[in-house]
Amino acid sequence: MAEYFVFEIAESLLGKLASNLYEEVSRAFDLYEDVQGLRDTLLIVKGVLLDAEEKKEKKHGLREWLRQIQNVCLDTEDVLDGFECQSLRKQVLKASGSTRMKVDHFFSSSNSLVFRFRMARQIKNVRRRLDKIAADGRKFGLERIDVEHSRLQRREMTYSHVDASGVIGREKDREETIKLLMQPHPHGDGYGDQSVCVIPIVGFGGLGKTTLAKLVFNDKRMDDLFPLKMWVCISDDFDIRQIVVKIINSASDPTISVVPQESIDNLDIEQLQSRLRHKLSCQKYLLVLDDVWNDDRAKWIELKDLIKVGAIGSKIIVTTRSHSIASMMGTVPSYVLEGLSAENCLSLFLKWAFKEGEEKEHPNLVEIGKEIVKKCGGVPLALKTSGSSLFSVFDLERWEVMRDHELWNLKQQEDDILPSLKLSYDQMPSYLRHCFAFFSLYPKDFGFTSAEMANFWVTLGLLRSPFGSQKIENVGKLYIYELYSRSFLEDFEDFGTVYYFKLHDLVHDLSLYVAKEEFLMVNSHTRKIPEQVRHISVVENDSLSHTLFPKFRGVRTIIFPVDGVGVGSEYLLETWIKRYKYLRHLDLSDSFFETLPNSIAKLEHLRALSLDNNCSIKRLPNSFCKLQNLQMLSLRRCLGLETLPKRLGMLIRLRKLYITTKQSILLEDEFASLNSLHTLIFEYSDNLKFLFQGAQAQLPSLKVLIIQSCGNLESLPLHLLPKLEVLIVTRCVMLNLSFNSERPIQRLMMKYLHIEQCARQQTLPQWIQGASNTLRTLLISNFHCLEKLPEWLNTMTDLKMLHIVNCPQLLHLPSEMHRLRALEDLIIDGCPELGRKCEPQSGEYWSFISHIKCVSIGETRKRKLLFQMLSRLRLKCT
Template identity: 85%
Template sequence: MAEYFVFEIAESLLGKLASNLYEQVSRAFDLYEDVQSFRDTLSIVKGVLLDAEEKKEMKHGLREWLRQIGNVCLDAEDVLDGFECQNLRKQVLKASGTTRMKVNHFFSSSNSLVFRFRMARKVKNVTRRLNKITADGNKFGLERIDVDNRLVQKREMTYSHVDASGVIGRESEREEIFKLLMQPHPNGDGYGDQSVCVIPIVGFGGLGKTTLAKLVLSDERMDGIFQLKMWVCISDDFDIRHILIKIINSASDPTISVVPQESMNNLDIEQLQGRLRHKLSCQKYLLVLDDVWNDNRAKWIELKDLIKVGAVGSKILVTTRSTSIASMMGTVPSYVLEGLSVENSLSLFLKWAFREGEEKEHPYLVDIGKEIVKKCRGVPLALKTSGSSLFSVFDSQRWEIMRDHELWNLKQQKDDILPSLKLSYDQMPSYLRHCFAFFSLYPKDFGFTSAEIANFWATLGLLRSPFGSQKIENIGKAYINELYSRSFLEDFEDFGTIYYFKLHDLVHDLSLYVAKEEFLMVNSNSRNIPEQVRHMSVVENDSLRHSLFPKSRGVRTIIFPVNGVGVGSESLLETWIKRYKYLRHLNLSNSSFATLPNSIAKLEHLRALILDKNFKIKRLPNSICRLQSLQKLSLRRCLGLETLPKRLGMLISLRKLFITTKQSVLSEDEFASLINLHTLIFEYCDNLKFLFRGAQTQLSSLEVLIIQSCGSLESLPLHILPKLEVLIVTRCVMLNLSLNSERPIQKLKMKYLHIEHCPRQHTLPEWIQAASNTLRTLSILSCHCLETLPEWLSTMTHLKMLHIVNCSQLLHLPSNMHCLRALEDLIIDGCPELGRKCEPRSGEYWSFIAPIKCVSIGETRKKKLLFQLHSRMGLNCT
């Protein structure tokens, strides 16, 4: 049963209609009465939408009624956004329009007279349609419910990361797997076919197979047995080449140079096997192949033949839901994972439903919880999501509703959604359910960052501040926190200003289940794009054909989320621009067209245009600067791009700008006109020597500056960035951050500072002291010339994370490290002498750092995640 998200769309529309902008614009174009009429009708409809959504399962006709309401609301949103586009055009004309621009505007379809007649017709049309559908809804006897009670539920936004000590009821299972790993190969530990033992863990979805495998892999005893530990998630795609690349990457130390994935994509199987042999030869390894769905024995034998190159005693641990797949792959009998015991199930449920010890104050709720626990059948994922959805809820009626819901009667089949997941989803606020559906556009096991997904939601207008003035970026992080608190996210890592996370396979299945009407992931099995699809992703290169698009017109989102998959046809791009005139988000990453059509300017509603890793494109049409609604423009790794388009400053809505260009000088004036610019990234700008040399005008809205692989850059104008909170600098070999040639810096608002591979850096720059009251995260990576950490580092009273990796010349910590009382996370790795001094119990610095909550000395798990994260942020840390 698909969701329609109509309540959220209607509420968003009413919020727009209540703003001063729409009142002023509608009066200016003599459309005030028409707009008010639509607003009044929509207010009436919104009142019964929640009741309709609750009853749609019982009344089939309500589903169609909701679908029609949703279509009208989306069309109305397109009409209202037309007002915003016109208003932005007028602002640009007023601020910087030449006489020629104003004459062209007079004769265009966007001048006031033409616009008025066109918009009046559209407003009347959607009002007429809405009135008709409203009348049809009277026959359903719907009750008025104006407020989604889920909106006011107060929740605790954070949980600590669940490590080995936080996993309940799997201690004996871990020991049994450990014993299996210690046993010799059943047919002898020779070479050839007998060189690798394969141990399958089998069980249905949500039981915790992956968690158990992680417990085993992270067990300290494994380090003394296996020289190399690797983790590869397989999921639905059993492509031999991709799996080999994943194994090679997993076997690589991320802090030393390896072949970039873009290059490995061009290698054939024989070349990849050569690289794999180099990595695994003479190494006794443990390889986890997580979540295998492939039942083709020939493919498995082909892969096994390629990876049996390690030392005697190497082992492969496989997790799968299928007993037949486990039997096909295993060289020993499968380990069948069972559900948790009743006692452990209750403990896990209570852990997520209450704060520690709080359950003793609510014995009646615990009794209801025991009955819910029985229905979860020992499945950890079901127990966590059920408990999380009731966290801080002390109304017994809410608990009873979950206990007695008919969804528990669903029979669990291989591809079924666990009833507890759907119940937990239904209890989300409507705005969160709408955002959650967008995860369906990504493949399983996709690694998300909070910045990427929050920006995606923002460009589609899905983020709303409960307080009116909250930053979009903070709202996005709050939404992700909320999803995490409800146990819908896993592998969650907090890196200060950004989160990294994944979705459990069953949670991903749930996103597909609730989003199947308006969302579509296009692959080689896709035959057409249904008319009702609004958001689509493309995940396979051979899936794009003109015949896919005969009917669809209302698509708002097109993305290419998989590395190496993009569009190469300029004619197909022209078709999309012509057909999908209401596109909001267009991500053409990994594409290979040489020319972006001038017609791109017709997409006046476009809010995000992403052209990352297009190596053929040399120039962008100047018409792109007529996209006044554009909030994000990304040109990352467009290595052939010679120059930025002229009049970039016309993009007055732009918040995020990512640049790769061959230019050596950039105009300060153009950037000063971008009054809403929040994030600015320069990447692989090899010729760029100065950022706004001699600049006087401040970029007063910029909060995030990332500079990567700009080999000629000599200085940074930090004095013109009064609101800068995040600075990331990596692989800028000519840059010495200690030199500030412009003006002295008195005060900074910086919260996150990352310095990597800057060979001219012998010590930390003095200006960091200007951020003593704000800095929370400091990362120093691969600064091989760094010799000392200054004593003033102890003045960073808010510093929570300090990461020092591959700084081989660094010998000492500041003597007053104990003054960093806010420090919670310390990583020291690749610093031989310093690492020795920080060794637990024996190191001379151990007494200073022992009180820190999380200390990693020479550990690689979080270090690898750190490098992967920075790579996703535009930092090639290999």
């Protein structure tokens, strides 16, 4: 049954109504009394919403009452956003001074008289609806609940999650699985279909099949046994071509120049299978096929025929929830993963519920914990989520609620939504529950970054700073970290400015469970989209029938999250624009229409628009710049785009701008009015030579600048970017990084610097020294001529992460490297002589770096993950 997010929506709406903007505009248009009446009713309703949410399962009719309130609140938000649109139009009109624009405005629907009449009618309508619903709510006898007491306490950010080395209770399973891998094939190696041994690990969701496979995969004995190891996640779609591509990529060493992903995607299946067989031929390999759902034996045999070319002794581990799939794929009996022992269950639960040793101070809670543990059925994910939801909570009543909650009595569903996981969701703060539901729009095994999810949540108005003035981008990271601390995220990696993570299948199931009615992921099996849906994702091209999409005008989100899936029908796009005028987030990635309709200007509420990977589009209509609410615009890999739209400066709320263009020069006046611009990215702009040419003024709000594959770019105007915090420069072969060498070193505020493939650079540019007091992350990659690191590197007192990769001529570290006391993470790889000098204990530089918490010298596993992650950062998320 669907969840509702009424409290959070109502709170956000009240925040808007209390702002100076709405008070001023409502007075100006003689709507002040109506707006205040709306606010008063909403305050009354909000007071009992928490009680309604807690009692909705027990009182008949409450769910429908909550649904009605949510709908009217969202409709009210749409109406009130009209005030903001009008205010922005006036700002642009005033700044332009254009007589033509003023005449157009007078005859448009945004004319003050027309606007006043329309808004008065709409506000009176939503106020009348809300008053009626509020009156209906009195029959439920709801009570007012204090917000602060209804939410869980905030957990400490320093709480440490279990990594592979800290897994509890799987030592025996690991050894048994390794024993299977070390045994010869029971039917003999090298004979027909039995030439490769397939070992299935089977069990229902949340038991830890993937964790066990990782423990085995990373065991050092496997490195000695299998020269080639590959990990491929299969998930729902058993697409042979995609699996072959994944195996090829997994078998490739990122230290070696490999065929780009774009080229692999262009190969046909014959070329791919040839490359696959070349990779695997005569190699003794270990291949993990994680999370297999395919029960089509013909597809499995087709894949097996392609990969059974390895050397004698090659092994495949398959993880799956299905015993029938395990039987179909396995050449040996399945390894059936069981729940943890009672002792291990309690140990795991206590590890997540208390700080180390803290449980001894609360024996009464431990006794209740033992009862909770029994109801978790030995499932590690259930133990972790229930334990972490009680972390640093010492209220006896709260523990008893967890123990006695009625959800424990629900039977395990076919889709494995564990009662304990749902209960942990229920105890999330309302703001986090609403954000969590948006994960339901993405397919299983999707890799997320905190930046892209924060962008999404920002455009929908879901983020609010708990500390008042905190940057909205940082609030998104806080939300992600809180979900991580509650064990809702896995494969979590911290790369300084951004987190990378995935959702466990069980957690993804939960997101689908709570998001029904309002959220929908559309695929080829979708026959009808419910009328009340407001957020839609499309994950398969053959599901794009215009008759499928509802006529309901409240849709706020349409996205295409899967690479290669996009809209090609201009008619369908025009239908959406005409029908869904309250759209906030429109992601048309991988689409292939040639023009964007002039009618796009009608989407006055639009906050985010992505046209990524549309190689057909050449220009944007002039009307495009009427989207004054636009906060994020992405034109990445629009390789046919000839110029940026005229009057770009009219987009005065724009915070993030991602560009691919054929222009050679970008003039300063195209950016001068973008006073809110926070992030600017250029990529695959081969003609681009100069940024901000003719600039006289600085861009004071720009914090993030990423430049990738701009082969003719000659210089960077860092002197125009006084607040820059993140700089990533990759594959810009003509760029001279040692610019401004004749000027005094400028003080910088940079925190994150990644420079890659600067082939002619013999030393690091000296301007980096200007960030000595702020730089926290420095990544240097593929500097083939770099001979030494400057001594001033020792002045980077805040530096926490230093990665030096593929710098083969680099021989020495600075002599006072030990002064970098804040440094926690050092990777040196692809630097043969320097790596030898940094070897633990024996290397002459070991004493310089032995104080560093995490040191990796020549270890490709972590570097490979970094390589993949940085590629995603550049292509997808910042």
